[in-house]
Structure formats: C-alpha cells, structure tokens
Amino acid sequence: xxxxxxxxxxxxxxxxxxxxxxxxxxxxxxxxxxxxxxxxxxxxxxxxxxxxxxxxxxxxxxxxxxxxxxxxxxxxxxxxxxxxxxxxxxxxxxxxxxxxxxxxxxxxxxxxxxxxxxxxxxxxxxxxxxxxxxxxxxxxxxxxxxxxxxxxxxxxxxxxxxxxxxxxxxxxxxxxxxxxxxxxxxxxxxxxxxxxxxxxxxxxxxxxxxxxxxxxxxxxxxxxxxxxxxxxxxxxxxxxxxxxxxxxxxxxxxxxxxxxxxxxxxxxxxxxxxxxxxxxxxxxxxxxxxxxxxxxxxxxxxxxxxxxxxxxxxxxxxxxxxxxxxxxxxxxxxxxxxxxxxxxxxxxxxxxxxxxxxxxxxxxxxxxxxxxxxxxxxxxxxxxxxxxxxxxxxxxxxxxxxxxxxxxxxxxxxxxxxxxxxxxxxxxxxxxxxxxxxxxxxxxxxxxxxxxxxxxxxxxxxxxxxxxxxxxxxxxxxxxxxxxxxxxxxxxxxxxxxxxxxxxxxxxxxxxxxxxxxxxxxxxxxxxxxxxxxxxxxxxxxxxxxxxxxxxxxxxxxxxxxxxxxxxxxxxxxxxxxxxxxxxxxxxxxxxxxxxxxxxxxxxxxxxxxxxxxxxxxxxxxxxxxxxxxxxxxxxxxxxxxxxxxxxxxxxxxxxxxxxxxxxxxxxxxxxxxxxxxxxxxxxxxxxxxxxxxxxxxx
Ligand code: NAD
Numbered sequence: 001x002x003x004x005x006x007x008x009x010x011x012x013x014x015x016x017x018x019x020x021x022x023x024x025x026x027x028x029x030x031x032x033x034x035x036x037x038x039x040x041x042x043x044x045x046x047x048x049x050x051x052x053x054x055x056x057x058x059x060x061x062x063x064x065x066x067x068x069x070x071x072x073x074x075x076x077x078x079x080x081x082x083x084x085x086x087x088x089x090x091x092x093x094x095x096x097x098x099x100x101x102x103x104x105x106x107x108x109x110x111x112x113x114x115x116x117x118x119x120x121x122x123x124x125x126x127x128x129x130x131x132x133x134x135x136x137x138x139x140x141x142x143x144x145x146x147x148x149x150x151x152x153x154x155x156x157x158x159x160x161x162x163x164x165x166x167x168x169x170x171x172x173x174x175x176x177x178x179x180x181x182x183x184x185x186x187x188x189x190x191x192x193x194x195x196x197x198x199x200x201x202x203x204x205x206x207x208x209x210x211x212x213x214x215x216x217x218x219x220x221x222x223x224x225x226x227x228x229x230x231x232x233x234x235x236x237x238x239x240x241x242x243x244x245x246x247x248x249x250x251x252x253x254x255x256x257x258x259x260x261x262x263x264x265x266x267x268x269x270x271x272x273x274x275x276x277x278x279x280x281x282x283x284x285x286x287x288x289x290x291x292x293x294x295x296x297x298x299x300x301x302x303x304x305x306x307x308x309x310x311x312x313x314x315x316x317x318x319x320x321x322x323x324x325x326x327x328x329x330x331x332x333x334x335x336x337x338x339x340x341x342x343x344x345x346x347x348x349x350x351x352x353x354x355x356x357x358x359x360x361x362x363x364x365x366x367x368x369x370x371x372x373x374x375x376x377x378x379x380x381x382x383x384x385x386x387x388x389x390x391x392x393x394x395x396x397x398x399x400x401x402x403x404x405x406x407x408x409x410x411x412x413x414x415x416x417x418x419x420x421x422x423x424x425x426x427x428x429x430x431x432x433x434x435x436x437x438x439x440x441x442x443x444x445x446x447x448x449x450x451x452x453x454x455x456x457x458x459x460x461x462x463x464x465x466x467x468x469x470x471x472x473x474x475x476x477x478x479x480x481x482x483x484x485x486x487x488x489x490x491x492x493x494x495x496x497x498x499x500x501x502x503x504x505x506x507x508x509x510x511x512x513x514x515x516x517x518x519x520x521x522x523x524x525x526x527x528x529x530x531x532x533x534x535x536x537x538x539x540x541x542x543x544x545x546x547x548x549x550x551x552x553x554x555x556x557x558x559x560x561x562x563x564x565x566x567x568x569x570x571x572x573x574x575x576x577x578x579x580x581x582x583x584x585x586x587x588x589x590x591x592x593x594x595x596x597x598x599x600x601x602x603x604x605x606x607x608x609x610x611x612x613x614x615x616x617x618x619x620x621x622x623x624x625x626x627x628x629x630x631x632x633x634x635x636x637x638x639x640x641x642x643x644x645x646x647x648x649x650x651x652x653x654x655x656x657x658x659x660x661x662x663x664x665x666x667x668x669x670x671x672x673x674x675x676x677x678x679x680x681x682x683x684x685x686x687x688x689x690x691x692x693x694x695x696x697x698x699x
Pocket of ligand 1: 303304305306307308309326327328332382383384385386387390393394411412413414434435436437
C-alpha cells in the first residue's frame with residue numbers, strides 16, 4: 001500500500017508511503033482517497049491528519065509516472081484535493097522535510113496545516129517549463145500573499161517553512177511544530193483541538209488582492225519577462241497569479257488548467273522534462289545495480305598540479321575529501337598550490353566563500369614529490385601531459401605503490417584508457433575520469449569505462465561524482481569519448497563554412513542566436529586553437545583521406561592560438577575577453593578561398609545552424625550505435641552540461657527528435673550535394689538512417 005491509515009483516539013492519520021519522496025502517483029492518490037472516505041464514514045473519527053512517511057511529506061508528482069497515462073488517471077490530483085476540501089471532518093496536513101509541487105498543492109487543499117521547521121517548501125514546476133497544475137497558482141497567493149507566492153512560483157526555489165511562517169498575515173501554516181520529532185504529537189493535539197470547529201476553513205475562500213493591483217503585475221511582467229530568457233512558463237505563472245487576484249476561484253482554476261496544458265506542449269517544456277529525466281537516467285548504469293557496493297573513498301591523490309590537476313583537486317577539497325598532489329618538481333607544486341589559493345581567494349573576495357571555509361579546505365591539501373607518499377590514498381586521478389609515454393611512466397609507478405583496491409583514474413581527453421590500464425597489473429581498477437576545464441566549475445564529468453573496469457569501480461566513481469556535484473555520464477573507450485568526438489565533426493563543418501563564404505563572427509552569431517553559449521570560433525579561442533591543431537596533425541597521418549579545411553592551420557601558423565596569446569579567430573585586448581572581429585583573419589580566410597579557387601556565397605543562418613547541429617547528431621548516432629554511449633539522453637547531458645548547448649532545446653538528440661529524424665536526413669542529403677562540402681561527411685549513420693526510415697526517434 002502506498003498510503004496507510006491508523007487511528008489514534010478520535011483522529012485518523014493517513015500516511016503517504018511511496019518512497020523515496022511520497023510521490024503522488026496513481027496508487028498513492030487512490031489509497032489516500034479511499035482512506036479519506038473510510039475516515040469520513042467512521043463515526044468514531046472526528047478529525048483526519050495527512051502526513052508523509054520517511055524523508056518527505058510529499059515531493060509532488062511521481063516521476064516514475066511521467067508521461068504515462070496513469071499520471072492523469074482518476075482520482076487525479078485535482079480530484080484528490082477536491083475530496084480533501086469536501087471532507088466533512090477537518091483534514092490537517094502535518095508537513096515535514098519536503099513539501100513540493102503537488103505535495104504543497106495537496107496541503108493547500110487541507111483545512112489546516114502544521115509544519116515542522118526545516119521543511120523545504122516549493123512549487124518547482126517552472127523548472128520543467130510548466131506551472132503548478134493542481135491549484136498552486138490559485139491557492140498559494142491566497143495563503144501566503146501575492147508577492148511571496150509569485151516569487152516562489154516563478155523561481156521554483158524552495159523556501160524553509162520557518163521563514164514562510166514569518167510572512168506577515170500568512171495563512172499557509174496554522175501552526176509551526178517545535179521540531180520534526182514532535183510534529184506527530186503536536187499534529188494530533190492540533191487535530192483534536194479543531195475537531196469540532198465549524199465551518200471548515202478553505203484556502204479557496206480567502207481573499208486574494210495586491211494593494212497595487214495592475215501596477216504590480218505590470219512590474220512583475222517586466223521583471224520576469226526580462227529574466228525568462230525566451231521560456232514561456234515564467235510569464236504564464238505571472239498571468240495565473242494575476243488571475244487569482246481578478247477571477248473567481250473556479251475561473252482562476254480553469255485559467256491555470258489551460259495554461260498548464262498549453263505549456264506541457266511547448267518544445268521548451270518537453271526539453272526541460274527530457275533533461276530532468278536524462279539527468280537521473282545518466283547516473284544509472286544498466287549492469288551496475290544497487291547490489292554493487294562502492295569502494296570507500298576518503299582520501300585522494302592527484303598527479304600533476306597543472307590546469308586540470310588543480311581544478312580536480314578543488315572539487316574534492318570542496319567536498320571535504322583530503323587531497324595529496326604529486327609533481328616532479330617543487331616549483332610546479334608551488335605554482336599549482338598558488339593557483340588553487342588564488343581561485344579560492346577570488347571566491348572569498350566575491351563573498352561566495354567564507355574565509356574560515358577557505359582555510360578548512362586548504363588544510364585538506366598536502367603535496368609531495370614522492371610516489372611512496374600516495375600508498376594510503378583510496379583513489380588517484382592522473383592529470384599529467386597528454387602523452388602516452390608519460391602516462392605509462394606514471395601508471396607503472398602508481399601500480400607499484402598504490403594499495404590493493406585503490407582506484408586508478410586518468411583524466412586523459414584522447415588517449416586509450418584500455419592501453420593505460422594495461423600498464424598496470426590491475427586493469428580492473430583503472431577508469432577514465434574526464435573532467436572539463438575549468439574543472440572546479442564545469443558540471444560535466446565523462447566517466448570512461450574500460451573493457452576491464454570493475455563494476456564497483458564504476459559505482460564508486462558515479463557516487464563520488466554526485467558528492468562533488470558533477471553530472472556524470474558514462475562513455476566507452478574511443479578517441480575523444482562522447483563530447484570531443486562529436487565536437488571534432490562540428491569543427492570540421494565550421495571550417496567548411498568559412499571556406500564557402502562565412503566569417504567566424506557570422507557563424508558564431510548564428511549559433512549563438514540558436515542558443516549556444518558560444519559559437520565554434522569563440523569557443524576555439526577560449527579552449528586554445530592549438531589543441532585542435534594538434535589533433536588535426538595527428539589525423540592527417542592517421543586518416544589521410546579525410547577532408548579538412550586548412551584555414552585553422554593557417555591561423556595557428558601565425559601563433560593565433562586564441563585568448564591565451566591575445567589573438568585567435570578574433571583580436572583581444574589585454575585582460576579582456578571581448579572578441580573583436582579581426583581584419584587580418586578575414587583577409588586570411590578570403591585569401592585562402594582565392595587559393596582554392598572558391599567564389600564565396602552568402603550562407604544563411606538556418607543553413608549554418610543545421611550543418612553544425614546535424615554534424616553533432618550524425619556523429620552521436622555512430623556513438624550510440626557503437627555503444628560508446630548507452631542512451632541518447634546521455635549524449636544530450638554531455639552537450640547540455642559541457643558544451644553550452646541551449647537547455648531549452650534539450651540537447652542535440654532531443655532537438656533532432658523534435659525536428660524529426662526524417663527531416664534531419666533530408667537536410668543531410670541536400671548538404672551532401674554541395675561540392676565544397678564533403679559528401680562522405682553527410683552519409684547518415686546507419687542508426688540515424690534506420691530510425692528516420694522507420695519514423696522513430698533516438699532513445
Ligand atoms: P598542464 O600542462 O596544465 O598540466 C600537466 C601537469 O602535469 C604539469 O604541471 C606537469 O608538471 C605535470 N607532469 C607532467 N609529467 C608529470 C609526471 N611524470 N609526474 C608528475 N607530474 C607531471 O596540462 P592539463 O591541461 O592540466 O592537462 C592534463 C591532462 O588533462 C591531460 O591528459 C589533458 O589531455 C587532460 N585534459 C585537459 C583539459 C584542458 O582543457 N586543459 C581538459 C580535459 C582533460
């Protein structure tokens with residue numbers, strides 16, 4: 001049963017019991033409705049309490065029911081809330097820990113509410129591109145006041161119950177319990193105290209006005225519209241709350257319902273819901289179940305105190321895990337530690353980190369030049385130069401000193417993790433942990449599973465990723481893993497666009513208008529154009545037949561590596577990041593075109609975006625087919641968290657699904673006709689071709 005009923009004297013207590021957060025799925029709604037009817041039918045019962053077992057009152061909708069028909073099956077949430085309101089006996093919500101979304105809407109339908117301090121209270125629907133659909137926009141403003149309610153509905157952020165209880169004139173909580181522990185007893189006493197009180201109070205009957213009326217909502221629309229970044233839901237939230245102040249309750253409910261249904265169908269909401277599900281799914285590995293026990297990791301070693309090593313170390317220091325950094329020379333260690341200090345000091349200066357916390361974190365950091373000092377570490381992450389010879393030396397030394405069972409991880413971005421594992425006598429303990437730069441900031445972590453990597457190593461690293469607040473996505477072993485393998489094709493295509501007639505700023509603008517945080521050329525300047533150059537040089541020998549634009553090589557031959565050299569595809573002023581279009585670069589591109597005998601043509605934004613995004617999609621389809629990624633949502637997570645793909649488009653795979661794979665393939669066929677492009681580039685991956693032909697989508 002997903003909800004139980006028990007009587008205590010003349011009070012019936014209905015306890016939601018649907019772990020982990022008492023989601024209001026069909027079975028739970030049905031059970032509560034039945035218990036409610038039973039309590040009403042029982043002459044000995046004078047009052048009813050609804051509460052939640054375990055870690056929550058209720059977290060709202062049951063995510064296991066997302067998109068399934070049972071989500072709407074009667075009794076739906078609206079009907080349940082109506083049944084609560086219509087109960088002839090008083091219903092008291094006893095709220096603790098988590099009271100969110102539908103959970104809060106259910107509580108608002110109860111006649112009384114008593115809350116434990118420390119409860120996180122929220123209507124987070126806006127984060128999924130929708131609005132509360134079971135009266136939240138109509139009842140919360142009545143209970144909490146228009147402004148406070150609108151802030152909660154538009155931000156979706158949780159607010160602690162004790163803060164809400166201080167809101168002037170609030171009717172959200174009739175009583176605050178002294179503590180979570182005393183909630184049950186206090187709720188019981190409260191229910192008994194109101195058992196005979198009539199009429200039963202209903203939030204729907206409370207007045208709902210803002211003293212400034214229209215002027216306030218004009219102001220709210222301006223504010224929210226400015227921050228909504230093209231998402232439709234926040235402004236709809238304002239409109240729904242405004243309706244609460246202007247319409248009769250039932251008309252306001254109808255307004256909310258219509259807005260809710262319309263928002264459900266927007267591509268933005270579909271993308272956000274996809275992201276929500278994909279993020280959860282990414283943390284699960286099909287063959288690594290809950291029965292696999294992770295290894296304990298309470299200390300870490302990092303080899304290499306350079307750009308990545310320092311950032312990686314910070315993640316663990318932030319999580320309270322001691323880190324020992326190893327370098328070959330003292331001055332490299334000193335530089336690494338100084339950079340970490342500088343990063344923390346900048347955070348302290350900005351008020352983002354308290355000075356004592358900074359000291360606590362630094363106290364967890366130690367350094368060494370001697371591998372023998374690493375023998376007690378539970379895990380080591382290597383971030384030395386990207387050369388197989390160097391990795392070999394390091395892993396052989398680690399194999400010699402690390403204790404049995406220690407996890408040996410490499411931060412390599414391109415090298416074969418299986419080869420690295422074979423430098424040791426314990427390939428089952430070796431894994432790739434591909435952080436993104438800056439490693440202390442970027443959310444993405446590609447966890448590279450080697451052919452021998454043990455399941456408990458995977459479970460450990462996925463758990464650690466959560467601890468250091470990363471979004472971990474599992475990748476198989478291949479050159480570039482998921483993200484960089486795809487970006488290589490995107491960069492190739494960006495090169496062809498330059499040859500055919502675009503300028504870097506035109507390409508960047510089109511892509512940024514599509515919603516990317518940064519176009520390919522600004523991104524190249526940020527990451528360093530020399531990185532791509534090194535990869536291309538390798539490819540020229542590895543894959544001599546592959547077509548590349550040489551424009552980027554010419555740029556690098558001038559030493560224009562990007563921001564770090566003060567010049568790349570753009571010019572930069574000292575200490576500034578603003579990309580200034582470069583006459584010199586545009587001339588270089590035009591001259592190169594002439595050498596190739598190309599007459600430039602004007603290329604529209606739509607073609608630019610399609611060619612770049614579909615180049616990602618096609619490579620991703622290969623990646624999926626080869627099993628490098630196990631599901632398309634994982635690929636989307638990589639691009640949303642590591643490559644600035646627009647969130648509201650839900651990642652390249654979700655976007656392709658939205659466009660329709662048939663249309664994607666049709667466009668690719670058109671691009672293949674372009675003699676200046678590369679026909680083989682646009683050969684649809686077999687999986688893409690198959691799904692398109694069958695009218696299916698990426699899963
Ligand atoms: P880096 O040059 O900034 O730092 C490498 C550090 O390793 C240097 O401080 C060097 O002194 C030290 N080192 C070299 N050989 C060593 C050895 N034998 N023992 C101990 N220390 C040694 O390089 P980085 O950018 O931090 O890259 C490190 C690794 O991370 C590479 O494998 C790279 O491919 C990968 N990576 C880099 C990025 C990035 O954007 N920079 C992103 C993801 C992954």
